[in-house]
Amino acid sequence: MFLHQLEVFGKVLKSHGYQGDLIISVEGILPPDFEMPDTVFIVVDGIPVPFFTEYYEIISDNSVKIKFDTLHSREETLRYYNCDLMAEKNFLSKYFPRTRTLNLISFTVFNERNQKIGQITEFSNIPGNPVVTVETENGSVMLPVSDELIVSVNEKKKNIVLKIPEGLLEKK
Template sequence: MEPEKLHSIGRITKLHGIKGAVILRGSGELSSLLKGQKVVFVEFDGYPVPFFPEETEFLSDDTAIVRFRDIGSPVKNEELPGREVFLLRQKVRRKKELTFHDLIGYAFVDKRTGQTGNVTGVVDYEMNPLLQVNNGNVEFLVPFAEPVIQRIDHKNRIIEADLPEGLADINENAQDE
């Protein structure tokens, strides 16, 4: 399944209890995204593997305890903490406003240097969110701020940016190493 057909809803942070449940932490809309879902996907070795939520308890809008069907012990869940969880993009009930996590999978182009890559993650600092961009050789962080991000084309899933001179130099030097 292609990554552009998936929507990241969060990450499994740790195991919970003796019945094989896990703690899932996501954005502030996790509860609305996860309610009623019959299948989620957990990434293993770059591939989405289906898991079937049997029981979900929401601790807050961004945290849930989830127990998956056919997994009744913590031993079977040992490899889950730290893994990202996805829904099929078509199953995501869209609000009018997108979240930063919706930008994962978008192509990234720096108009000034021509540097390209793909958005692989988001570091969601409250006052200064950062996009994680991987260009195949190196991963770098880009401030998600108006002077840097010039245009977002949601239809073609492309982010056009104008990286500040110092940041572009750091990224180019990291790529050369």
């Protein structure tokens, strides 16, 4: 597994009970069909360390109780508090919108006619309506970036092509 294939998707919050269970928070809202991957990586001293999921239970729309096969006591879990959790990007894209797995800040936005619109300065992952703030020649504008509106993404060039709904770029 290579680091470029992984993406942060949550954080260890605390232990639960005395058998090595952890409570984790997930960035975003868990979809109803969510299934935890067999392998989750906990970032320890900057290095993703693989842990194998023994069982898990969804306890809210953004938190999960999880048991890894190598953690058997509360004491063993203490070193992982506030550590980031990573999973394969392929896994994340199955359950979360494409915008969830990208860091869009500083991407250049183009419309479907390949006209440059501007540069993304902010991303807001509003459930059901993710938006970006784009700095254009005429000032800042907020644009929706749901999966249906993304035409293409070039991560190497940091470009994104969007279907921009009519009227969003007009001067007021």
